[in-house]
Amino acid sequence: MEGALTNCMLTTKDFVSNQQVKWCPGCGDYAVLNAVQKTLVDLQIPKENAVFVSGIGCSSRFPYYMATYGFHTIHGRAAAIASGLKLANPALSVWVISGDGDSLAIGGNHFIHVIRRNLDLNLILFNNEIYGLTKGQSSPTTKKGQVTKSAPHGTIENPFIPGELALGAGAHFYARVPDTNVKLMTQVMLEAEKHRGFSLVEVLQNCVIFNDDVHAAITGKDSKADNQLILEQGKPMLFGKEMNKGIRLNGLRLEVVTLGENGISEKDILVHDAYCADPTLHAMLTRMKLPDFPVAMGIIRNTTSEVYNDLFHGQIENEKKKSEFKSLDDLFHSGNVFHVN
Amino acid sequence: MSKTVALESVVIKFAGDSGDGMQLAGTLFTDTAANLGSQIATFPDFPSEIRAPQGTVAGVSGFQINFGRSGVHSPGDSPNVLVAMNPAALKANLTNLKPACTIILDGDTFTKKEWEKAGFLVNPLEDNSLDDYKVIVAPITSLTKTNLADLGLDNKATDRCKNMFALGMIYWLFNLPTDQTVDFYKLKFGKKPIILEANIRALNAGINYGEIVQANTSSYTVLPADTLTGSYRNITGNQATAWGFMAAAAKVKRDLFLGTYPITPATDILHELSKHKWSGVKIFQAEDEIAGICSAIGASYGGNIAITTTSGPGMALKTEAIGLAVMTELPIVIVNVQRGGPSTGLPTKTEQSDLAEAIYGRPGDSPLVVIAASTPANCFDWAFEAVRIAVEHVTPVILLSESYIANGAEPWRIKKIQDLPEIKIDPVPADGSWQPYARNPLKKSRAWVTPGMKGYEHRIGGLEKESGSGNVSYAPKNHAEMCELRRQKIEKVADFIPLQRYKGKLEKKLLIVGWGGQFGILYGAVSELQKQGKDIAFTHFNYIVPLPKNTAEIFAKFETILVCELNNGQFADYLRAELPQFSYLQFNKMEGQPFTIEELIKKFNHVLADK
Numbered sequence: 001m002e003g004a005l006t007n008c009m010l011t012t013k014d015f016v017s018n019q020q021v022k023w024c025p026g027c028g029d030y031a032v033l034n035a036v037q038k039t040l041v042d043l044q045i046p047k048e049n050a051v052f053v054s055g056i057g058c059s060s061r062f063p064y065y066m067a068t069y070g071f072h073t074i075h076g077r078a079a080a081i082a083s084g085l086k087l088a089n090p091a092l093s094v095w096v097i098s099g100d101g102d103s104l105a106i107g108g109n110h111f112i113h114v115i116r117r118n119l120d121l122n123l124i125l126f127n128n129e130i131y132g133l134t135k136g137q138s139s140p141t142t143k144k145g146q147v148t149k150s151a152p153h154g155t156i157e158n159p160f161i162p163g164e165l166a167l168g169a170g171a172h173f174y175a176r177v178p179d180t181n182v183k184l185m186t187q188v189m190l191e192a193e194k195h196r197g198f199s200l201v202e203v204l205q206n207c208v209i210f211n212d213d214v215h216a217a218i219t220g221k222d223s224k225a226d227n228q229l230i231l232e233q234g235k236p237m238l239f240g241k242e243m244n245k246g247i248r249l250n251g252l253r254l255e256v257v258t259l260g261e262n263g264i265s266e267k268d269i270l271v272h273d274a275y276c277a278d279p280t281l282h283a284m285l286t287r288m289k290l291p292d293f294p295v296a297m298g299i300i301r302n303t304t305s306e307v308y309n310d311l312f313h314g315q316i317e318n319e320k321k322k323s324e325f326k327s328l329d330d331l332f333h334s335g336n337v338f339h340v341n
Numbered sequence: 342m343s344k345t346v347a348l349e350s351v352v353i354k355f356a357g358d359s360g361d362g363m364q365l366a367g368t369l370f371t372d373t374a375a376n377l378g379s380q381i382a383t384f385p386d387f388p389s390e391i392r393a394p395q396g397t398v399a400g401v402s403g404f405q406i407n408f409g410r411s412g413v414h415s416p417g418d419s420p421n422v423l424v425a426m427n428p429a430a431l432k433a434n435l436t437n438l439k440p441a442c443t444i445i446l447d448g449d450t451f452t453k454k455e456w457e458k459a460g461f462l463v464n465p466l467e468d469n470s471l472d473d474y475k476v477i478v479a480p481i482t483s484l485t486k487t488n489l490a491d492l493g494l495d496n497k498a499t500d501r502c503k504n505m506f507a508l509g510m511i512y513w514l515f516n517l518p519t520d521q522t523v524d525f526y527k528l529k530f531g532k533k534p535i536i537l538e539a540n541i542r543a544l545n546a547g548i549n550y551g552e553i554v555q556a557n558t559s560s561y562t563v564l565p566a567d568t569l570t571g572s573y574r575n576i577t578g579n580q581a582t583a584w585g586f587m588a589a590a591a592k593v594k595r596d597l598f599l600g601t602y603p604i605t606p607a608t609d610i611l612h613e614l615s616k617h618k619w620s621g622v623k624i625f626q627a628e629d630e631i632a633g634i635c636s637a638i639g640a641s642y643g644g645n646i647a648i649t650t651t652s653g654p655g656m657a658l659k660t661e662a663i664g665l666a667v668m669t670e671l672p673i674v675i676v677n678v679q680r681g682g683p684s685t686g687l688p689t690k691t692e693q694s695d696l697a698e699a700i701y702g703r704p705g706d707s708p709l710v711v712i713a714a715s716t717p718a719n720c721f722d723w724a725f726e727a728v729r730i731a732v733e734h735v736t737p738v739i740l741l742s743e744s745y746i747a748n749g750a751e752p753w754r755i756k757k758i759q760d761l762p763e764i765k766i767d768p769v770p771a772d773g774s775w776q777p778y779a780r781n782p783l784k785k786s787r788a789w790v791t792p793g794m795k796g797y798e799h800r801i802g803g804l805e806k807e808s809g810s811g812n813v814s815y816a817p818k819n820h821a822e823m824c825e826l827r828r829q830k831i832e833k834v835a836d837f838i839p840l841q842r843y844k845g846k847l848e849k850k851l852l853i854v855g856w857g858g859q860f861g862i863l864y865g866a867v868s869e870l871q872k873q874g875k876d877i878a879f880t881h882f883n884y885i886v887p888l889p890k891n892t893a894e895i896f897a898k899f900e901t902i903l904v905c906e907l908n909n910g911q912f913a914d915y916l917r918a919e920l921p922q923f924s925y926l927q928f929n930k931m932e933g934q935p936f937t938i939e940e941l942i943k944k945f946n947h948v949l950a951d952k
Contacts, residue, residue, distance in 0.1 A: 048794060048795040066800075069799065077632070080631065080632035080636050081636065081638055083632070083639060084600055084635065085642055085643040086639075088598060089643040089791070110628065110632055113627075323619030328620060336372050339573070340569065
C-alpha cells in the first residue's frame with residue numbers, strides 16, 4: 001500500500017482545489033497559479049507539506065485555488081505568519097503570496113525583516129502597480145505622475161523598485177518575471193523553491209481592470225525582445241530581436257551597446273553571475289528601466305548564506321546538549337530552594 | 342546589650358537613586374527571608390527612565406518587601422523600616438510613612454546641594470521634621486569608602502557597594518544570616534575576587550556598624566511562618582508565567598513558541614524563556630508587536646503551543662491579528678501584563694485598565710476567553726490554565742497579568758510536572774467524516790489540524806467560513822450561524838472550569854468583589870475586618886470570560902456588592918452587562934499604585950456603616 005502510494009506521481013490536477021477561481025478573465029494571476037502548480041509537480045512536493053500563506057488583495061485569494069494547505073491571513077502580515085509556521089515546522093514548503101500593496105505598503109516592515117533574517121520561505125510578489133481589490137488606488141510601485149482613483153491629479157510619490165528594496169534588505173535570491181512568460185516563471189519558481197533561504201520572485205502582473213497594459217511596453221509581442229533582458233547564468237547579457245544588443249560595464253555605469261558597432265564584440269558584454277556574493281551588479285541590473293535599458297528578467301541574484309531557521313533550531317539543539325537541566329523539574333529545583341517541614 | 346523584639350510581620354522599603362542598586366538589595370533580602378521560611382511579598386517600584394537625573398525625586402527607585410509569619414497577603418501599605426540612600430529617596434517616601442517608623446539614612450548625602458535638589462527647603466535632619474520617626478543616620482558612603490580603601494577600586498566601583506552596607510544594617514536590625522547573600526556574590530563574582538571581596542566587606546561593615554554604633558536600638562526577629570510543607574523558591578509573576586507556559590507545553594508534549602516584541606513590563610517573560618532553549622522553547626523576537634502575534638498564529642497553525650506577550654500599547658497593535666485567531670479558531674495565548682494607560686501612560690506602574698479592551702476590544706462580534714492571574718506565584722497556574730483552555734477549546738485566550746504581580750515576588754511551592762493536570766487535545770477524526778469547521782458537540786470547538794497531516798489539506802483564513810466545510814461563504818444565514826457558534830464556543834468553556842468560591846460563612850451584608858492582581862491586598866483587608874467580626878465576605882475572579890456558572894448564586898446571597906479595581910469601573914460595568922439583576926458599588930483607584938489595606942478598610946467600613 002505504502003509503496004503503491006509513493007509510486008503514484010502527483011500531477012497538476014492533484015494541486016487544483018475544488019474552488020472556482022474568481023479572478024477577472026485575462027488576469028495575470030492565472031499564469032502564476034499554473035506555474036506554481038507545475039513547480040510543485042516538478043518537485044513532487046507532497047500536498048500535505050506545501051502551505052500557501054497570503055495577505056490581502058486579489059492575488060491573496062491564491063491559497064483557495066491550491067489543493068494544499070493554505071492560510072488567507074490579514075493585510076500585509078503573511079510574511080510574519082509564514083515565519084512562525086516555518087519555525088513551527090521547518091519540514092514544510094512555505095510560500096508567501098503577496099502584492100505590491102500588501103508587501104511594500106502595509107506589510108513593508110515584515111517584508112524587509114523576513115528578508116534580513118533569511119528565513120527559508122518563497123515570496124511571490126504580484127506587482128501590478130495598483131490596488132486592485134479596493135478598485136484602483138495608487139500603490140507604492142505606481143509610476144510617478146500616473147493618474148489613479150486616489151490620485152486624480154497624478155501621484156506625486158516616488159515608486160519603490162521592489163528588487164532594490166529586497167537587495168538593500170540583504171536578499172540572497174531575487175528573480176523577476178513577466179506574467180506572460182510561463183516557461184521562465186516555472187524555471188524561476190523551481191529555483192526559488194530549491195534555494196535554501198529566503199527567495200523573492202517578483203511577477204510583473206497585469207491588472208486588466210484597473211491598470212491594464214501597465215507592463216505592456218515590457219511584455220508586448222513586438223517590444224518584448226528589445227525591452228527585456230532575460231538573464232541566464234554564465235551567459236552574456238544579450239537581448240533584442242537579433243540578439244545583437246548587450247549590456248556593458250563602462251566605469252561604474254551600465255550601458256547598452258550593439259555588437260559589431262564601434263568595435264564591440266561579445267567579449268565586451270557582461271556575463272551574468274547570479275551566484276556572485278557582491279550584490280552591486282545585481283542591484284544595477286535590478287534598477288535598469290525603460291527607455292534607456294531593457295528590464296532585467298530571470299534570476300538576478302542567487303547566493304547562499306546562513307539560513308535563519310537552521311540557526312534557530314541549531315541553537316535549541318545545542319542548548320539541549322549543553323544544558324545542566326534535563327527536565328523542568330530540574331529547573332524548578334535549581335538555585336535557591338528552601339524546604340518547609 | 343540591645344533588646345530583641347519578636348514580630349509577626351514587617352514591611353521594609355529600600356529606596357535610592359536608580360543606580361544605587363536598590364532592586365538588587367531588595368531581591369537579596371527577599372531570598373534570605375524566604376529561605377528562613379517567612380511568608381513574603383514584594384513590590385518593586387521604579388521609574389521608567391533607566392537613569393533619571395541623580396538625586397532627584399523622579400529618579401528614585403524603590404523595592405518594598407513584606408515578610409513575616411502570617412498574614413502576608415501583599416507587600417504592605419507603608420514601611421516599618423525605610424532605607425533612604427539620599428534626600429530624594431526620603432522625600433519620595435515621606436508622605437507614606439507612619440509615626441514610629443524606623444528610617445535608615447545615608448548621612449553623607451545630606452549636603453545642602455543634595456537636599457535642595459530633592460526639593461527640601463531646609464535640611465530635614467536639622468528641622469525636627471523627622472521627630473515622629475526613629476531615625477538612624479549612618480555615614481554609609483564614607484564608611485563604605487573607608488572599608489574598601491585598600492582594595493584599589495575607583496570611586497564608582499566603591500559607591501556601587503553602598504547598597505550592601507545598607508543591606509548589612511538591615512540584616513543586623515532583623516538578626517538575619519548573610520549566607521544566602523554571600524553565596525550569591527560568590528557565584529556572580531567568583532572570577533572577580535576584588536569585587537566579591539568589596540561587596541562582602543561592605544555587607545559586614547553594615548552589620549558591624551549596627552552592632553557597635555546603634556547598640557541601643559532594639560533589633561527585631563520575625564517569627565518563621567506556618568506554611569504548608571514542601572519545597573519552595575522565590576518567584577516573580579513574570580518568571581512564573583514563563584514557567585507555567587513551559588510546564589503546559591511539556592504536558593502537551595508540543596514545542597512552545599513565543600513570538601513577541603519587547604515592552605515594559607512584559608519583557609521579563611521573554612528574558613526568562615530565552616534562557617531555556619534547552620527545553621525546546623522557540624523564541625522569535627519579531628520586528629514589531631504585530632509580527633509578534635502573527636508569528637505566534639503561524640506557529641499555532643503549525644502545531645506549536647503558541648504565545649505572545651505584551652502590554653497595553655502592544656495589545657492595540659495586535660488587535661487585528663487577534664480577530665484573525667478568533668475567525669480561524671486557532672489556539673493561542675495572548676499575555677497582557679497591564680500598566681497604566683492609555684497610550685504610553687505609566688510604563689512601570691500598575692493598573693487594571695485593559696480589562697474592557699480584553700473583553701470587547703476587537704472589531705466584529707469577536708468572543709474569546711479572558712482570564713487573569715492574581716498573585717506572583719499563581720501566574721504559573723494561570724499561564725498553564727490559559728494553554729489548557731486554548732488547546733482544549735481551540736480558541737485564543739487573553740491572560741491578564743499586571744505590573745504589580747509581574748514584578749512582585751513571593752514564595753512558590755514548587756510543583757512537579759507529573760502532578761499537573763493533563764491537557765487533552767481533541768483527536769482528529771480518521772474516518773473521513775472530518776471537516777475543517779466540524780465541531781465537538783460538547784465544546785463547539787473545531788479540531789486543530791496542522792499542515793503536514795496527510796489527507797486533511799484545507800484552507801483557512803480571515804474571510805467568513807461556511808459552517809462545516811470551512812469554504813469562504815458570504816451567505817447571510819451562515820454568518821449568523823457562525824457568529825452564534827463562536828459565541829457558544831466561549832460560553833461552553835464555563836462547563837469546563839471550577840465554580841467560583843468566596844471567603845465567608847454566614848455573612849450576608851457586604852460582598853467585596855475583586856479580580857486579577859489585587860487579590861492579596863483585598864484578601865488582607867477583608868480578613869482584618871472579618872477578624873473584627875464585621876459582616877463582610879470576599880470573592881475574587883480569575884475567570885472573566887466566561888464567568889463561573891455560579892456567580893449569580895454567590896452575588897444573590899449579599900445585600901451589597903462592592904467591586905474594587907484599579908480602573909474606572911470596567912469589571913463593574915461588565916458585571917452590570919452580564920448580571921444586570923444585581924446592583925454594584927464601585928471602589929476605583931487610578932494612581933498607578935496598588936490598593937493599600939488601610940484605604941480599603943476605610944472604604945469597607947464606610948460602606949458597612951451606610952447600610
